[in-house]
Amino acid sequence: MNALLDSFLDYISLERGLSINTRKAYADDIGQFLNELTAKGVSSLSQVSRKQILDHLMAMKARGMSTNSISRHLVSIKVFFRYLQQEGMLDRNVTDTMDSPKLWKILPDTLSEKEVDLLLAAPDLRKPLGVRDRAILELFYASGLRVSELANLQLADLHLDEGYIRCIGKGRKERVIPVGGESTRLLRRYLEEIRPLLCENPHVQNVFVSRRESGLCRQRLWQIIKEYTKKAGIMKNVTPHTLRHSFASHLLQNGAPLRVIQEMLGHADIATTQIYTHVNPERLKSIHQQFHPRA
Numbered sequence: 001m002n003a004l005l006d007s008f009l010d011y012i013s014l015e016r017g018l019s020i021n022t023r024k025a026y027a028d029d030i031g032q033f034l035n036e037l038t039a040k041g042v043s044s045l046s047q048v049s050r051k052q053i054l055d056h057l058m059a060m061k062a063r064g065m066s067t068n069s070i071s072r073h074l075v076s077i078k079v080f081f082r083y084l085q086q087e088g089m090l091d092r093n094v095t096d097t098m099d100s101p102k103l104w105k106i107l108p109d110t111l112s113e114k115e116v117d118l119l120l121a122a123p124d125l126r127k128p129l130g131v132r133d134r135a136i137l138e139l140f141y142a143s144g145l146r147v148s149e150l151a152n153l154q155l156a157d158l159h160l161d162e163g164y165i166r167c168i169g170k171g172r173k174e175r176v177i178p179v180g181g182e183s184t185r186l187l188r189r190y191l192e193e194i195r196p197l198l199c200e201n202p203h204v205q206n207v208f209v210s211r212r213e214s215g216l217c218r219q220r221l222w223q224i225i226k227e228y229t230k231k232a233g234i235m236k237n238v239t240p241h242t243l244r245h246s247f248a249s250h251l252l253q254n255g256a257p258l259r260v261i262q263e264m265l266g267h268a269d270i271a272t273t274q275i276y277t278h279v280n281p282e283r284l285k286s287i288h289q290q291f292h293p294r295a
Contacts, residue, residue: 001037001038001043002034004045004084004089005034005080007087008030008083030077033056036059040052045084045090046091046092048094049094050094053077053095060073077095081093110245111236111238111242116141116250116293118232118234119137119229119238120138120141120294121232122229128193131186131189131194132195132208133228134186135183135187135189136150136221136224137225138182138186138187139179139187140243141246142181142182142292143167143177143183144247145167145177145244147239149168149169150221151215151217151221152168152215153207154207155191155205155206155207158187158207160179160184160187160188163178164176164178165179167266173266175263175266177264178288179288183294198210199214200213201213208221218240225239226238244265247264251292254292254293256288
């Protein structure tokens with residue numbers, strides 16, 4: 001692999017006429033990546049997967065490197081792979097689908113499972129609002145819901161006996177999301193013990209309500225997460241989207257199929273009828289229970 005890097009560096013210097021500093025920047029970026037691959041036992045660039053490149057970039061982010069530095073690093077790798085493919089040294093270019101402007105949608109902030117445990121343990125279950133807030137945090141992490149989806153979640157959307165909830169996502173598309181374990185237990189406790197104390201108005205059908213007998217807005221849900229992040233001693237910038245990304249990342253890390261995670265997150269355009277004809281809720285429940293750390 002180092003021989004391929006030398007060939008690339010000669011190309012950009014001799015044929016492209018790039019400066020010594022640019023050559024050094026490419027050499028540093030790509031050399032660091034190749035060293036990581038070698039340490040992991042990868043002996044050929046034809047073996048490199050898109051995930052390995054993303055893992056490399058995630059490791060850089062975890063070390064505190066800036067967005068600009070990581071973005072430049074990705075550009076270096078993309079240019080290197082493109083050169084190898086153009087020269088016939090590589091059959092396929094796995095970086096073709098890696099769009100730099102969208103990098104930060106691919107590399108979001110996430111929590112470790114330990115940090116999730118700390119966050120979920122932060123609410124005081126001896127207090128009514130503590131039970132409500134713990135149910136909110138548990139559901140965010142158990143379902144991967146967007147903050148707007150959780151804010152708009154209605155009582156009729158809950159099917160806890162069957163182990164799933166229904167959600168209206170972007171584009172008014174409906175999807176089924178399995179929930180279980182601690183999330184279901186806390187939700188039941190909140191619904192039976194706490195919600196009736198907060199809201200007696202039968203016209204308010206939001207699952208999560210305030211003392212003012214109204215549904216919690218997105219801004220308040222953000223505030224709740226910020227409050228408990230601080231209480232848990234977590235130094236990261238945790239948002240509802242962080243929990244959504246953590247949900248997906250932890251499922252993937254534990255072996256869940258990417259297609260199923262895509263379905264749970266609602267990234268596919270699946271209409272109401274398609275959910276029940278093409279997606280088997282029992283299959284989603286089984287996979288969720290098998291792979292999600294708190295299912």
